[in-house]
Amino acid sequence: MISRKTWTALALAALLPVSAAADEFTAADVERWQAQFDEVAAEGRSLWTDSALGTNGVVCAQCHPNAANTHPETYPKFQKQLGRVGQLWEMINWCIRNPLEGENLAADDPKMIALQAYAYKERRGVPLAPGKH
Ligand code: HEC
Numbered sequence: 821m822i823s824r825k826t827w828t829a830l831a832l833a834a835l836l837p838v839s840a841a842a843d844e845f846t847a848a849d850v851e852r853w854q855a856q857f858d859e860v861a862a863e864g865r866s867l868w869t870d871s872a873l874g875t876n877g878v879v880c881a882q883c884h885p886n887a888a889n890t891h892p893e894t895y896p897k898f899q900k901q902l903g904r905v906g907q908l909w910e911m912i913n914w915c916i917r918n919p920l921e922g923e924n925l926a927a928d929d930p931k932m933i934a935l936q937a938y939a940y941k942e943r944r945g946v947p948l949a950p951g952k953h
Contacts, residue, residue: 821938822855828917829860851858857937858934860933860934860937860950861934861937861938861940861941862938863930863931863937863938864938864939864941865938866933867880867931867934867935868880868881868884868887868935868938869881871920873922873925874913874914874916874919874920874922875920875921875922876921878919878920879920880915880920880922880935883915883919885926886942887938887939887942889896890908890911890939890942890943891952892908892936892939892940892941892943893940893943893946893947893948893949893952894950894951894952894953895907895908895911895950896950896951897950897951897952897953898951898953899911899914899933901914902914905951907927908936908939909925909927909932909936912925912932912935912936913925913932931939
């Protein structure tokens, strides 16, 4: 009888191409990936002062300079505005809809990813504290 663990290993070996299974990467890859992250975070930094996210000229930085008081490390958590446990991007949309009077961004919209990349980058090194108020 083949154990469940062996089955899983066999199934994975059959499904994954060798390169993916080996998961090899070089220092140059890491440098390129970091540069791509930094580029997306920089895009988020400029969106933070971009009134085109809304319709009334208000920008994120007016209330959250340098992403202050966004607490990305506390998500997911209960937020009063959502009435349930939600994600960071849902609160970003809440602010886009309310103070900025704009339209929701999809969770995987490159602008939403950039806004979050910037907020997280500003909080680098702060311990994760999901659910914290
Ligand atoms: C007019 C002021 C104002 C503007 C402009 C504004 N926000 Fe907010 N933001 C708030 C308030 C008020 C809250 C709710 C605070 C709370 O209860 O946590 C909030 C909450 C948040 C939170 C959750 C904070 C937490 O502690 O969990 C995030 C993230 C956030 N805003 C991001 C943004 C982004 C991104 C923009 C621009 C698209 C933006 N905000 C624009 C006032 C503003």
